[in-house]
Amino acid sequence: MARRPLPRILSNGGAQLARSRELARTAADSATDVLQPLITIGRGLRRLAAAARRRWTETPKDRRGALLFLAASVVLVVALVPYGPLLAVIALMAAAAWQGRDRTPPAPEGPDDSRTQRLRALYEALVPYFSLAEDPDPLYAHGGAWEKAFPAYDFDDGGRFAHLVIRYPAYFTDGEAESRARIEHLLTAKAGRGREYHFTWNEEANHLTVDVLAALPTDIAAQRFVTAPGETVLGFTDPTRVQRTLPLTHGEEQRDVPPVVWRTGIRSTEPHLLVLGQPGTGTSTLLRSVALQALHHGDLLIVDGGGTGEYACLVGRDGVLAVECGLTGALTSLEWAAAETERRLIAVNRARQQGEVPPDDTRRPLWVFLDRPSAFSHLAAADGRRDPQSLLQVPLRHGRAANVTVVVADQLDALEGLSDAVRQHTRARVVLGPATTDELTAALGAPPHTTPVDQVPPGRGYARLGRGPVHRLQVPATPDPYDDATSEAHRRAVLDLLPPRTTPADGERAPVPAEAEAEAEISTEKKTGPAEPEPEAHGADAEPTPVVAGPAPQEATMRGTAPPETVPARAVAAETT
Numbered sequence: 001m002a003r004r005p006l007p008r009i010l011s012n013g014g015a016q017l018a019r020s021r022e023l024a025r026t027a028a029d030s031a032t033d034v035l036q037p038l039i040t041i042g043r044g045l046r047r048l049a050a051a052a053r054r055r056w057t058e059t060p061k062d063r064r065g066a067l068l069f070l071a072a073s074v075v076l077v078v079a080l081v082p083y084g085p086l087l088a089v090i091a092l093m094a095a096a097a098w099q100g101r102d103r104t105p106p107a108p109e110g111p112d113d114s115r116t117q118r119l120r121a122l123y124e125a126l127v128p129y130f131s132l133a134e135d136p137d138p139l140y141a142h143g144g145a146w147e148k149a150f151p152a153y154d155f156d157d158g159g160r161f162a163h164l165v166i167r168y169p170a171y172f173t174d175g176e177a178e179s180r181a182r183i184e185h186l187l188t189a190k191a192g193r194g195r196e197y198h199f200t201w202n203e204e205a206n207h208l209t210v211d212v213l214a215a216l217p218t219d220i221a222a223q224r225f226v227t228a229p230g231e232t233v234l235g236f237t238d239p240t241r242v243q244r245t246l247p248l249t250h251g252e253e254q255r256d257v258p259p260v261v262w263r264t265g266i267r268s269t270e271p272h273l274l275v276l277g278q279p280g281t282g283t284s285t286l287l288r289s290v291a292l293q294a295l296h297h298g299d300l301l302i303v304d305g306g307g308t309g310e311y312a313c314l315v316g317r318d319g320v321l322a323v324e325c326g327l328t329g330a331l332t333s334l335e336w337a338a339a340e341t342e343r344r345l346i347a348v349n350r351a352r353q354q355g356e357v358p359p360d361d362t363r364r365p366l367w368v369f370l371d372r373p374s375a376f377s378h379l380a381a382a383d384g385r386r387d388p389q390s391l392l393q394v395p396l397r398h399g400r401a402a403n404v405t406v407v408v409a410d411q412l413d414a415l416e417g418l419s420d421a422v423r424q425h426t427r428a429r430v431v432l433g434p435a436t437t438d439e440l441t442a443a444l445g446a447p448p449h450t451t452p453v454d455q456v457p458p459g460r461g462y463a464r465l466g467r468g469p470v471h472r473l474q475v476p477a478t479p480d481p482y483d484d485a486t487s488e489a490h491r492r493a494v495l496d497l498l499p500p501r502t503t504p505a506d507g508e509r510a511p512v513p514a515e516a517e518a519e520a521e522i523s524t525e526k527k528t529g530p531a532e533p534e535p536e537a538h539g540a541d542a543e544p545t546p547v548v549a550g551p552a553p554q555e556a557t558m559r560g561t562a563p564p565e566t567v568p569a570r571a572v573a574a575e576t577t
């Protein structure tokens with residue numbers, strides 16, 4: 001039997017129902033407005049009838065006859081008087097209208113006592129900052145009128161400030177960061193610590209607006225974000241400063257959240273990222289989140305100075321060229337990355353000169369992740385070897401044209417120890433965890449317009465892309481799926497994003513094309529053969545860091561990227577086994 005289509009109201013009934021409901025509500029509102037006098041009179045008649053009934057029941061039985069007689073006499077007189085019934089009806093309606101009027105007391109104007117006290121206390125606290133002895137008509141004076149200074153205010157249910165507009169005298173130096181910081185600090189203390197405030201200075205009108213920011217959502221898990229190629233979601237922020245929203249799934253629910261999107265690639269003005277934070281604030285989690293997104297369109301090289309195996313889940317995955325935890329592997333991989341950047345650059349230039357499209361192997365994005373390079377710098381200095389950071393110079397300087405993106409993460413106090421190239425070329429910045437305004441200004445190049453708080457959840461911080469505004473940021477929860485503390489839902493979310501494993505994680509090679517297989521054999525032979533002593537391998541492998549190594553960078557040949565001569569295959573093999 002042929003199926004009949006659902007009636008339209010059932011197939012797209014949601015929108016229609018909502019529209020009908022809206023129409024009905026508007027009609028009801030208009031009818032209520034028109035019928036308001038009748039409603040009032042009806043209510044009044046009801047009240048009069050209730051009062052009459054009450055009076056009747058309260059009257060003792062022996063006096064009810066007299067009362068009845070009185071009422072009947074009144075009715076008779078009214079009936080006999082000319083226009084009596086008409087006048088009686090008019091009088092009854094007037095009485096009913098009076099009785100039926102809305103008697104809900106109007107909301108009290110102005111704040112209650114405790115709120116007035118708060119406003120007065122804040123006003124008094126601002127007097128030393130916003131007054132001058134020479135001012136003949138001070139806006140701020142001890143015992144003065146706070147109403148003139150605070151033209152708008154709002155409180156939350158707990159009686160704390162939710163919104164406040166503060167007028168200040170024109171001579172206040174609102175153009176100086178220090179003066180502003182003093183006021184912001186004072187307001188944070190007086191309006192209640194533990195919340196984040198957003199300050200908007202209107203220098204033209206001499207107004208300061210203080211708003212309390214809602215907490216950023218911490219329950220967003222890793223997922224496939226709806227972004228274009230070259231876009232990476234760093235995290236989520238306030239709706240006020242970002243126009244775009246991303247549709248997210250949260251369990252069964254769907255919701256739209258404003259993201260901080262970082263653009264990489266040839267047209268990016270901030271092609272490289274630096275993430276800073278105190279230990280345990282979520283820097284590795286952010287790198288993992290970025291890596292999972294990068295894997296959809298590019299190849300990854302991960303160098304982990306933290307040595308805690310945070311990237312073990314990526315080892316051997318399709319698109320992951322290597323995960324290095326030892327100094328030797330780090331040096332080798334980064335040397336390869338530098339040479340690969342040069343190779344891509346030359347190929348792109350040659351193609352341009354010949355008026356051709358750049359070859360495919362220069363267009364697939366290559367991502368270099370370097371977590372805790374300061375740990376490697378320390379080891380390298382102790383061992384008399386090259387600092388791996390120095391090898392980042394070429395990818396950082398020329399990466400944009402060659403589709404090579406560098407992501408560096410380190411501890412907040414290591415900022416000064418990072419190489420000049422890293423500091424100069426990482427124009428996308430993120431700071432996670434608690435940080436002072438000075439630390440944030442040093443790391444981001446500008447202070448945030450909100451007050452940093454002491455207690456923040458992991459993955460909370462600030463992001464700034466180039467010279468753009470400083471955004472509050474919450475990184476999506478992307479925990480290590482191999483960590484026992486990870487919840488099942490989060491583990492599943494991360495595992496679902498991982499591409500299949502094409503190379504076994506235990507160091508054995510997955511089936512590869514014959515050419516690459518032969519190459520791998522040669523390097524293995526060299527390693528096991530009577531080779532000359534290898535200082536690199538000894539030094540690095542004596543480190544306490546556990547080696548979690550994936551496929552060697554030679555595998556780049558499988559993707560069409562040529563390994564440079566500078567990469568000693570032997571060293572790679574030594575490191576990866």
Ligand SMILES: Nc1ncnc2c1ncn2[C@@H]1O[C@H](COP(=O)(O)OP(=O)(O)OP(=O)(O)O)[C@@H](O)[C@H]1O
Pocket residue numbers: 218277278279280281282283284285286306308310458459460474475476477478479480485
């Ligand atoms: N965005 C986030 N949402 C939820 N939990 C997070 C987030 N970021 C980090 N965490 C949790 O915080 C803890 C520390 O995270 P992570 O290891 O990424 O920090 P880290 O800064 O790299 O620290 P370390 O330098 O010690 O490795 C982990 O348990 C992690 O699951």
